Amino acid sequence: MTGARQRGEIETLASGSLRVKVYAGIDPLSGKRLYLTETVPAGPRTLAEAKKVRTGRADRRAAQPPTRATVIQLMDRYLDVVDVRLTTRARYEE
Numbered sequence: 001m002t003g004a005r006q007r008g009e010i011e012t013l014a015s016g017s018l019r020v021k022v023y024a025g026i027d028p029l030s031g032k033r034l035y036l037t038e039t040v041p042a043g044p045r046t047l048a049e050a051k052k053v054r055t056g057r058a059d060r061r062a063a064q065p066p067t068r069a070t071v072i073q074l075m076d077r078y079l080d081v082v083d084v085r086l087t088t089r090a091r092y093e094e
Contacts (some may be wrong), residue, residue: 007022009021009054010051015042017042018042019037030068032068038053040053047071
């Protein structure tokens, strides 16, 4: 039996800092893969801190559905589903 599957990856940067990258799912608007990233500064506890960040990011990814959509894309999507009067809709589109 193998060990538990790792959540995300930790990459060492030239500065000695560590970059933590965790898969966050598919962007519902663009259809592209999303990754949450964070850089942990170099120091005596860098690896331990990076592991905590990796676990925390993986745990939070479901609670915060991420997207890289622009405000315009989100508004277009909203206008597709909102049920308002025509005059209100015209103002929203302005």
